Amino acid sequence: MKHRFVLIFMAAAMATICVHRADAASIKIAGQSMICGATPVFSDSNLPMEGRFVPGRGIYINHTLMQKQPAAVRMFVFKHECAHKSVGGNELAADCGAAQAGAREKWLTPEGVDTVCKALAGERAGGGYPSGAARCANIRKCYANSSEKIVFQKSNTQKASGSGRLRSGY
Helix, strand or coil: HHHHHHHHHHHHHHHHEEEEEEECCCEEEECCEECEEEEEEEEECCCCCCCECCCEEEEEEHHHCCCCCHHHHHHHHHHHHHHHHCCCCCCHHHHHHHHHHHHHHHHHHHHHHHHHHHHHCCCCCEEEEECHHHHHHHHEEEEEEEHHHHHHHHHHHHCCCCCCCCCCCC
């Protein structure tokens, strides 16, 4: 029993050394402030993936692995992990939440969706994750639906304000 306590204590000490808390309100990714409400964000260089959401704890980011990804992928990963807070372990729903957030916050573009899909290309289904192809199709659908909503809302707002015209790019 005494040895088990020592092992637990040492494991906790190692976790403290390897995991550093970042600013809970926001984190800078590709020069953009990214937020997930008041959810704490931790830096964990031992994480075997770019990011992970742990219910009741926060978002864990491996900055070393994140830096190897294009900006759109890094921001998508963060918002994907943030979406898990609302959708639980459903990977497709978390992808959809990230795509919708990206469209709404204007950091995700059609080219960015292509970049995210390229990063997922060839990923096989397994371990609770759908295939990269299935995830990409879902992300494209969610982004397109979200972008259409944003255009519709802006066009209604402009008409209501009396402009009568839509500006290009909306």
